[in-house]
Amino acid sequence: MNQTKLSKSEPAAKTATKPTVKPQSEAPLRTPTDLKPSATKDVSVAMNGLLADVFALYLKTKNFHWHMSGPHFREYHVMLDEQADELYAMTDPIAERIRKLGGTSLRSIGHISRLQRIKDNDAEFVGPIDMLAELCDDSKMIAARLREVHSVCDENDDLASASFIEEWIDQTERRTWFLFEATRPQAAINS
Numbered sequence: 001m002n003q004t005k006l007s008k009s010e011p012a013a014k015t016a017t018k019p020t021v022k023p024q025s026e027a028p029l030r031t032p033t034d035l036k037p038s039a040t041k042d043v044s045v046a047m048n049g050l051l052a053d054v055f056a057l058y059l060k061t062k063n064f065h066w067h068m069s070g071p072h073f074r075e076y077h078v079m080l081d082e083q084a085d086e087l088y089a090m091t092d093p094i095a096e097r098i099r100k101l102g103g104t105s106l107r108s109i110g111h112i113s114r115l116q117r118i119k120d121n122d123a124e125f126v127g128p129i130d131m132l133a134e135l136c137d138d139s140k141m142i143a144a145r146l147r148e149v150h151s152v153c154d155e156n157d158d159l160a161s162a163s164f165i166e167e168w169i170d171q172t173e174r175r176t177w178f179l180f181e182a183t184r185p186q187a188a189i190n191s
């Protein structure tokens, strides 16, 4: 066989240097970050739990928006739609913060149901004040969860997620306030 010999002046094949980023096949969704691996893991877990609760509360708020009844129908129907919009607006930034840290976000309704702490309400009929009172309690749970996640972000130097969360705590407390005032009994106001 006629083999071509390499000339002595030809440079030797370069020795392979270790890649700084893992090959796609090993870590296809590992977005590079300067934060520690524990940040990717711990913040992702905390944020996915939050995301599950926000989706669960979004759907419950829409459920109550659709099934509202009674003399204050329009007022409550509109208020719950506004609150649902705010909750929905949180979901994409939460999921994308997780991806920016190299974690993976929720993938399905089943995934949400495995992580949510907010309880669903599939009752055939719920009275308007009971709806608002339940959402008020859920809203306080979301605020508590936001504070929990904020602590995890602080521990892991994730300032950007913490900054989003601070704004969401304020929005959540506003929703709690509106729900509380709408459910306050007339007697309590007159006393």
Ligand SMILES: [Fe+2]
Pocket: 065, 081
């Ligand atoms: Fe609507």
